[in-house]
Amino acid sequence: MNESIASIQTDALERIANAADERALEDARVGVLGKKGTLTLAQAGIKDVPKEEKAAFGQSLNAARAAITSALEEKQAALQEVADRKALDGVDVTLPGRPVLTGALHPLTQIRDEAIGILRRMGFALADGPEIEDEFHCFDALNTPADHPARNEKDTFYFDSGKLLRTHTSSVQVRTMESQAPPLRIIAPGSAYRRDEIDATHLSVFNQLEGLYVAEDVSLPDLKGTLEYFLRELFGTTTEVRFRPHFFPFTEPSFEIDVKLQVKGQAPRWIEVAGCGMVDPAVFSAVNAARKDNAFDPEKVTGFAFGMGLDRLAMIRWGIKDIRLLIENDVRFLKQFA
Numbered sequence: 001m002n003e004s005i006a007s008i009q010t011d012a013l014e015r016i017a018n019a020a021d022e023r024a025l026e027d028a029r030v031g032v033l034g035k036k037g038t039l040t041l042a043q044a045g046i047k048d049v050p051k052e053e054k055a056a057f058g059q060s061l062n063a064a065r066a067a068i069t070s071a072l073e074e075k076q077a078a079l080q081e082v083a084d085r086k087a088l089d090g091v092d093v094t095l096p097g098r099p100v101l102t103g104a105l106h107p108l109t110q111i112r113d114e115a116i117g118i119l120r121r122m123g124f125a126l127a128d129g130p131e132i133e134d135e136f137h138c139f140d141a142l143n144t145p146a147d148h149p150a151r152n153e154k155d156t157f158y159f160d161s162g163k164l165l166r167t168h169t170s171s172v173q174v175r176t177m178e179s180q181a182p183p184l185r186i187i188a189p190g191s192a193y194r195r196d197e198i199d200a201t202h203l204s205v206f207n208q209l210e211g212l213y214v215a216e217d218v219s220l221p222d223l224k225g226t227l228e229y230f231l232r233e234l235f236g237t238t239t240e241v242r243f244r245p246h247f248f249p250f251t252e253p254s255f256e257i258d259v260k261l262q263v264k265g266q267a268p269r270w271i272e273v274a275g276c277g278m279v280d281p282a283v284f285s286a287v288n289a290a291r292k293d294n295a296f297d298p299e300k301v302t303g304f305a306f307g308m309g310l311d312r313l314a315m316i317r318w319g320i321k322d323i324r325l326l327i328e329n330d331v332r333f334l335k336q337f338a
């Protein structure tokens with residue numbers, strides 16, 4: 001190797017070896033390989049080298065550059081390792097990590113989604129309606145006379161405009177029949193409002209899931225089969241279900257549905273979960289009048305409707321004793337459903 005290049009290389013390797021930090025290493029690099037670096041200047045001197053020595057000189061240059069470059073890289077890596085070690089000083093990397101808290105769906109959301117899932121598999125489509133309703137959709141079209149207790153100011157939140165907070169999701173039955181023709185099969189989950197005295201089983205806002213099936217030849221056995229299947233999907237295939245005659249202005253005949261269940265920590269008993277019945281022809285007539293046609297001809301179509309309390313279903317499922325827990329957002333309570 002050319003002597004002057006050999007000594008440049010020796011100097012360079014020494015500076016690199018002695019560099020105590022990245023800054024010193026960078027200075028060393030610039031001092032050798034920079035614009036005015038020792039090796040760069042030596043390379044520029046090649047023009048003065050006698051022709052027959054040029055090749056050997058060039059090889060020496062390349063060899064020196066390669067050695068210096070790899071020494072720079074090694075030193076860089078070594079300095080980095082020292083820096084990494086220093087950064088971890090006093091940190092115990094063997095300590096367990098801090099778990100990241102994940103959120104979870106509210107129990108009401110869980111039971112609602114489960115109910116929707118079962119009913120959608122049975123062919124019910126989702127429908128929706130406003131929570132601020134008018135008396136026509138909430139009562140009149142549902143065959144509910146003006147003197148019915150549900151329409152009482154004492155039981156219902158009225159606005160000065162005459163509108164009201166819907167007392168049940170049955171108003172969505174009317175709205176759906178106004179905008180769609182039979183056959184139709186819908187469910188409508190949503191909030192409902194009543195001026196109830198608040199206690200462990202009553203809130204002034206609660207959640208219902210409405211269902212409506214209208215077509216030719218829909219019969220009472222269809223209603224029974226549908227709801228029995230639904231409740232057994234939700235609570236277990238051996239769940240006993242019973243239909244108790246009841247009264248609703250908008251269905252005839254009407255029933256309340258009970259399931260025999262064992263709520264955690266209690267003896268098995270019949271628990272009411274829903275109201276239902278065959279759509280009263282008077283409802284079809286009111287809808288037809290609003291639509292100004294005869295799409296829901298009471299001579300041709302029949303239907304069933306049901307409405308259940310989602311809060312009630314959640315309370316039964318998880319043995320929740322106080323409905324207020326469902327709206328208080330107490331993390332100690334909600335955590336149990338994560």
Ligand code: PHE
Pocket residue numbers: 167168169170211248251274275276277305306307308
């Ligand atoms: N809307 C009724 C209630 O809130 C429930 C119901 C819905 C009954 C549909 C029959 C048919 O109590």
